[in-house]
Amino acid sequence: METLPRSLPLRSSCENKGVTTLPKSLKYAHVERERRYLSKRMTPGLRPTRVLRIQDRYISDSSFRLRRIDEEGNSPVFKLGQKKRIEGDSPLRIAHTTMYISEDEFNLLAVLPANTLEKQRLIFPLGDSHFSVDVFEGKLEGLLLAEVDLGSEGATHPALPLEEFVEVTLDERFTGGKLAGTSSTDLQSTLTEYGVN
Numbered sequence: 294m295e296t297l298p299r300s301l302p303l304r305s306s307c308e309n310k311g312v313t314t315l316p317k318s319l320k321y322a323h324v325e326r327e328r329r330y331l332s333k334r335m336t337p338g339l340r341p342t343r344v345l346r347i348q349d350r351y352i353s354d355s356s357f358r359l360r361r362i363d364e365e366g367n368s369p370v371f372k373l374g375q376k377k378r379i380e381g382d383s384p385l386r387i388a389h390t391t392m393y394i395s396e397d398e399f400n401l402l403a404v405l406p407a408n409t410l411e412k413q414r415l416i417f418p419l420g421d422s423h424f425s426v427d428v429f430e431g432k433l434e435g436l437l438l439a440e441v442d443l444g445s446e447g448a449t450h451p452a453l454p455l456e457e458f459v460e461v462t463l464d465e466r467f468t469g470g471k472l473a474g475t476s477s478t479d480l481q482s483t484l485t486e487y488g489v490n
Contacts, residue, residue: 322377322388326443328450329467332426333457333489335437341415342423350407351473358469359402371399384462408473420451432477436484438467459487 343364350359356377362370371394379386394402413428419441429436439458441450461467466475466483475483484490 322375322390324379325376325387325389326385327387327462328441328443328460329462330439330441330453330455330458331461331467331484331487331489332437332439332455335426335428336454336456339417339454341417341426343414343416345414345416347412347414347427349410349412349469349473350403350405351409351470352402353406353408359399359407361399369396371396373398373402384465384468408470410469410473417454419453422450424450424453426455429472433472433475433480434477435489436472436480461487 346363348361351357352359356375358374358376360372360374362372364370372391373394374389374391377388377390378384379388410433411430412433413430415426415428416423417426422442424439424441427436427438427440429438438461439453439455441453443450465471472480
C-alpha cells in the first residue's frame with residue numbers, strides 16, 4: 294500500500310500567495326488535510342484530554358453525513374455535514390461543510406436510509422496541536438484509527454506516540470463512508486492484510 298512522506302505536496306490555484314481557492318460551489322467549506330493511521334493497539338499510559346462518543350449516519354445515495362456527538366458534562370451536539378474531494382479522487386484535500394442542527398432536525402433526518410457507525414473518539418495532545426484515535430464499536434469492533442489534522446496549509450506533524458501503526462490515508466476502505474457500509478467479515482479481511490488481528 295502506498296505511503297506518504299511526512300510533508301505532503303500541496304497544489305493551489307493561488308500557490309504564489311499561499312492561498313487555497315475553492316470552486317464557488319464550495320465557498321462555505323473549509324479545507325481539510327488529514328493523515329490517517331491504522332493502529333494495532335493503544336499505547337499503555339496514554340491519557341486523552343477529551344473523550345467523545347460519536348454516532349454517524351451516512352445517508353444513502355447522497356454525500357451527507359448526520360452526526361451526533363456526546364461528551365460527559367456537555368449537551369449533545371448534532372451536525373449535518375458534507376465532504377467533497379477538491380482534486381478528483383484524491384483524499385489529500387477535502388472541502389468540508391458543516392451545519393449545526395437541533396435534536397428535532399436530527400431526528401427528522403435520521404429516518405432516512407443510511408449506513409451507520411458508532412465510535413469513541415479519544416483526543417490527545419500532539420505538539421502544539423492534537424491527534425485523535427477512533428475506537429470503533431459494533432460490527433467494526435477492534436478497529437483503531439488515528440487521525441492528524443494538518444490544517445488548511447498542510448503543516449507537518451510530530452511523531453505519533455503510538456505503538457505499531459501504519460499509514461492508510463490513501464486506502465479508500467478506511468474512509469468513514471466506506472467503513473459505515475463494511476461488514477465485520479470484510480473488515481477482518483482488510484485488517485489481516487495489514488497484519489492486525
